[in-house]
Amino acid sequence: MSARFLHLVLALSLLAGCEARARAGSSATAAGPVELAVASAAAPQPDTSRDCGAQPGSDRDRAAPSCGQATVDGRAAAEPAACGACGADGVSLASDRVERDIDPATGRELERVGARLGDAPRVALPELLARPEAFTGKTIRIEGDVAAMCHHRRAWFALQQVGDRQGRTVRVIGAPAFLVPPGAVGRRARAEGIVELVDVPARTRAHLATEHGLEEPPPPERVVVLRAAGAEFI
């Protein structure tokens, strides 16, 4: 009798676990896009429905934004306490699916992550770096050499204009849309996403400088990043 009872309890626990998992999944997909810090909503938005699964007003929504993630007024949050130094929010929700193809432009093998690239206007990195305000909130495509990436969480990579010798980069934030493929540094890449201006907290700035060799200016100067929906690595 008691043994049957124990088996019943175990079976019910398993069922409850599955149920909770299913609910978590459905709430994440029904949550809708998280409000991103963009100054303009005129440009088409990539699908961000998986963006952290946070619902307005939920605990996750109230939690401190991650490193490099801006708030609704376009300013990044104060120093986040709970995120990794790289600013790797949404990694657990990001897709790790890599699609392999041949790049029609170069004939070389490419790896595609996240959404397929669309027909967003191409912007050269020096132009984006020179006039970031002109592109804030807009969906654009950028291309360059991958100068650095977040190795631990694979949340972002830094693009540098081909042929540029100054080392100026734009960070492309992949998570939660996708994870950057391992070993992406040194490859050529293109990405599409929305341009954002963020304040990079001191801790993140120090980490980016020491670990990745990226110099990002301190506040009040804001840093341009691309919150990408998809990317291709060649």
Added chain:
Amino acid sequence: MSVRRHLVAWHRDLGYLACGLTVAYAVSGVAVNHEEHWDYNRATRREARTIGAPAVILPGLTEQRRRELDAAPTAVADAELPALIDAVTARVGRPAPPHNAFFRGPDAMHLYYASGDSDEVVYHPRSGRAELIRRRDRWLLRDLNYLHLNEGRGLWTYVADAYAVVLATLALTGIFIARGRRGLRGRGGLLLALGLVVPLVALLVLRHR
């Protein structure tokens, strides 16, 4: 058969079942806990060599151009870059040209030889030094991290879920195995309370202060 005997049997069998993954997750857990101190997935080996400034290693330069590059080693022209890449490649002993090479700042040319950045050379024109950087996945630990961090997703997600249930069952059945002074009413109870108090205090101190 009493409830306790069932619990003991479950605890024993599930313990055998979960042993391998528990050790794997424990090792990976410690490694990942210290992510700010090291790269838990890859080991990096660095070696520095002086291979010469562009004025020295670039072949076929005129005397005037050599003097110019001597005075300003970072002023290598775009047309000279392929030759410089070839020269650096030869001097560092790589058999094939890099799959990509670009400057990260005027005095740091990065050359990538093997896939990704597993074999990277950073050449500094001013000093003529080259830093040879080889990165490789850490033996075993890379695989343990792959499982622990569920990098494969898919089916492994459900295996990991099942493991979590097994682990919880192990914890709960373990509570009731011993009785008397060593059980819940004695030392076991104290240890159980301690095990609950430590994370609670940590939450109060670290998160909710």
